Amino acid sequence: MDFEGIFSKYVNTQLRGRYITNKHIEPILNDLKNDFEIGVAGHSVLNKPIYSIKTGTGSTRVFIWSQMHGNESTTTKAVFDFLNFLKSDDELAKSFKQHFTYYILPIVNPDGAELYTRANANEVDLNRDSVNLSQPEAKVLRGAFDSFKPHFAYNMHDQRTIFGLGDDNPKPATVSFLAPSYNEEREVNEPRQTAINVIAAMNETLQEFIPGQVGRFDDGFNINCIGDMFQSIGVPTILFEAGHYQNDYLREKTRKFVFFAILSGFNAIYENVIVVNKREDYFRIPQNKVIFFDFMYKNVKINYENKEIITNFASHYKEVLIDNSVIFEAFIKEIGDSGNFYGHEEYDCQQELFTGEGGSHLPKSEEKADFIIGKNREFVNGLEKK
Secondary structure (H helix, E strand, C coil): CCHHHHHHHHCCCCCCCCCCCHHHHHHHHHHHCCCCEEEEEEECCCCCEEEEEEECCCCEEEEEEECCCCCCCHHHHHHHHHHHHHCCCCHHHHHHHHHEEEEEECCCCHHHHHHCCCCCCCCCCHHHCCCCCCCHHHHHHHHHHHHHCCCEEEEEEECCCCEEECCCCCEECCEEEECCCCCCCCCCCHHHHHHHHHHHHHHHHHCCCCCCCEEECCCCCCCCCHHHHHHHHCCCEEEEEECCCCCCCCCHHHHHHHHHHHHHHHHHHHCCHHHCCCHHHHHHCCECEECEEEEEEEEEEEEECCEEEEEEEEEEEEEEEECCEEEEEEEEEEECCCCCCEEEEEEECCCCEEECHHHCCCCCCCCECCEEECCCEEEECCEECC
16 A cells, blocks of 8 residues: 555645644534534533544444544544545545444544643543543543444544653654553453554554554553543554654654554454454564653763763753744753663763853753853754754
8 A cells, every 4th residue: 555645645734733723623624524424522611612523334433532632633633634535536445434434533622722731621631531521521522432332442642752662772652552451450352352453453554664663552451541441341442642753843744654554454454354363463562661851962061069070961842832833942851870761862062061041060950951062062942053
């Protein structure tokens, strides 16, 4: 399959960057209403609509939801890319619509999306509310699941840039998956095995494009998490985690790889190749590790307790919403031996002296990453000025 060609043809250019809200998807939904069934599944704490999209006439029902964490928008972009594909005259798209019925909630947490926060307007993490169902958004999600009665559930998320894979020459975890556990013992029953087989098919495709950059999320069981809940009910559930690709903080590359995964996964289900047990392939996917900062500065001279020492320090971006745009602001984090940690961008400071705010020669945690190394190496917002 020509994944690159299909993506280039059907990528939704109306959605770009990290800040995706109802205001961004509403014009697209209006354009799609002649092809798909567009509805409102319910409303948020602040009474914003939680939109639904339904398409296909097939007997295999697939429930997809994205942005239950408001600041996790990459998979939302990939879902709309997939919808562009489905509304086309492509023969595979026609086959998918005949084989599957899709029910999609593209933004489950519209309040969090607008505020660019993980939680909803009541500061509740919706992915820890599957038992109590204390929030209106969680009730809408569970109600949609119960009424649609899916055969597959796709739980779409973003993960932070801290996650990586490998030991000696680690790479970012660009896309990670999980077939959630259905019990405390993390056993594999038939529904979880089905999810495992789909993930193995998606991983096989992604290894052609991002070798060594596909990870597996921790499978510790938590019934308060919606994916674990649905898996425990007996519906094969797949967690998607869209992560960092080299120099891709807006995650336009990552959305492409998520699209590849969506396409290849449904193709595997359609061709019925997921009946083959792929448990060993799945568990060979390396588990995510917390090993990255955004920036690492090595061999830097600092003044610590009136002594000059050579050490390392790191900085990390905070994503800040300013005037409806997400701004990446770098702040100093860890200072000292970096151990098994790496930077997505690394600098050798060649034992030259650090000079920070107010002429200090000691990096301070949570201080903005604006400083001088030596006499003339200037760093602004974490990056060295050229």
